[in-house]
Amino acid sequence: MPALTTTSNGFLLHGEPFRILSGALHYFRVHPDQWTDRLRKARLMGLNTVETYVPWNLHEPEPGTLDLDGLLDLPRFLRLAADEGLHVLLRPGPFICGEWDGGGLPFWLTADPANADIRLRTSDPRFTDAVDRYLDLLLPPLLPYMAAAGGPVIAVQLENEYGAYGDDIAYLKHLESSLRSRGIEELLFTCDQAGGDHLTHGTLPGVLATATFGSRVEHNLARLREAQPDGPLMCSEFWIGWFDHWGGPHHGRDAADAAADLDRLLSAGASVNIYMFHGGTNFGYTNGANHHHAYVPTITSYDYDAPLTESGDPGPKYHAFREVIARHAPVPSDPAPAPAPKLPETTVELTRSTPLLSHLGTPVRSTDPLTADELGQRAGYVHYRTTLPTPGAGLLHFTGGVGDRAQVFVDGAPSGVLERERYDETLPVHVPRPGAVLDVLVENMGRVNYGPRIGVPKGLLGPVTFDGTPLHGWDCHPLPLDEAPDTTAFTPAGTTAAGTTAFTPAGTPAFTPAGTPTSAEPAFHHGTFEVTTPADTFLSLPGWTKGQAWINGFHLGRYWNRGPQRTLYVPAPVLHPGTNDLVLLELHGTTATRAHLTDTPDLGSPEHS
Incomplete structure (x- = not known):
């Protein structure tokens, strides 16, 4: 029997009434030496639980490998949460969205030519087999941290907002079976936006349904109750801020407004997971991107206007939420934490x-440019080089465009920039001599993390022509630049x-x-x-x-x-x-x-x- 069970309108933990007061804190967005500090601050705000996604793409960077080091030492994070007296909601995906590179799905799923038409997030056996192999790697080190073994994990999520993507119930049933057969005894739950048909398409009989929203509390809880007449009401992502894109505005939400909605949630008897309690940072090349009408990459900061700022300092929402929680549950008597010291200017x-190009390695030679995915590269840059046969003014055409931002040079002179977000495919250039060197440096700005464009490749996305003449004979240099x-x-x-x-x-x-x-x-x-x-x-x-x-x-x-x-x-x-x-x-x-x-x-x- 799982430690966390449900009643007609609430939760029981080890048989005692329990309300989940959780906040999202992604271990992979926080320096490991700061995990203890952030977890302590979660408890001091009045939370009894923390929630985290699990990024498949980083934990299994290549098929058959498992990385649990440094930022990815999830067992250590779970131990520290338990040491702080916090429970954990674990969200292993396989898809996590989270404004994270590729939504957490490994690029190699779609880079493999055998998977050219793979149907992600469905019961396509090529996808579910890969998920199962990943779970075979990931779950054994995590089982000691499940509540059934005395650990902090009290619930595990199936997929993530699946109703916004598909309605393949066989796929959700497969995930349920995969978790259960690998030793997960804890309560399983789904989460979906409360609007449209999401709660219909993304839920599974016998699995707790939860909703995601940031306002209109009474309306959205009513929608959840319509979809699930019996069981706890829970907002598994209570959106109290938002994320930013390069070139867009910096988003925020008034603390008093967010606190008032949190009070409405708790007054309705619902459980909550605040998204985010502490956003952290998209270190390295881990930010995702959206692509609705145009491609827009997410910035490096994931501050999210959260109660705990990107640097771990309590912000206005921290104090406002602490006051709200204190009206509904015990809050530690310790004083609220002070801002951390800062380095002198x-x-x-x-x-x-x-020069960057002094550090090129051995190229991969090809007739037409290869994509970054074909070169086996998840993130970073790719440098391409060929020659231009004809002098004079002309038009470069990049068939299929670029993924995601290309700097073009002719004989070392900058000739222009093409960007995926502007749908750029052509560039006028002047060629000073026959055999002039064409260099193209393409930057991966982050893989799409939401919607049908997950898995779209990076680098140059097709052949290149100059005034209609194909350019062949390319040197392709992968530049992952992880270090x-x-x-x-x-x-x-x-x-x-x-x-x-x-x-x-x-x-x-x-x-x-x-x-x-x-x-x-x-x-x-x-x-x-x-x-x-x-x-x-x-x-x-x-x-x-x-x-x-x-x-x-x-x-x-x-x-x-x-x-x-x-x-x-x-x-x-x-x-x-x-x-x-x-x-x-x-x-x-x-x-x-x-x-x-x-x-x-x-x-x-x-x-x-």
């Missing part, structure tokens, strides 16, 4: 640079002078003095700074355009002056006393030779919903 001089170059391997001066082109066959890479403004070529920039006592800080890059940032080898993520986000969060555990390294990959020109560490985040001017 620091300027970082970036004194050396090295910045090892700066110790470079000397302050080399054979490549700062500002000169590197769009030639790679020579010996070298960080060179960068005391003058750089050219427009993509390049790594390096600087050091001193830290006395590590503390949270925010990287500000005025004068820089677009790229990636690493501190001490930790990949902070993508920056872009398009906004709304203007700073990148730097967790205190990334820093150490003494000399620290900053590396930027700048894709465009910069007039700056310095970066700044500030004590205040800048995520853009809030637009309240």
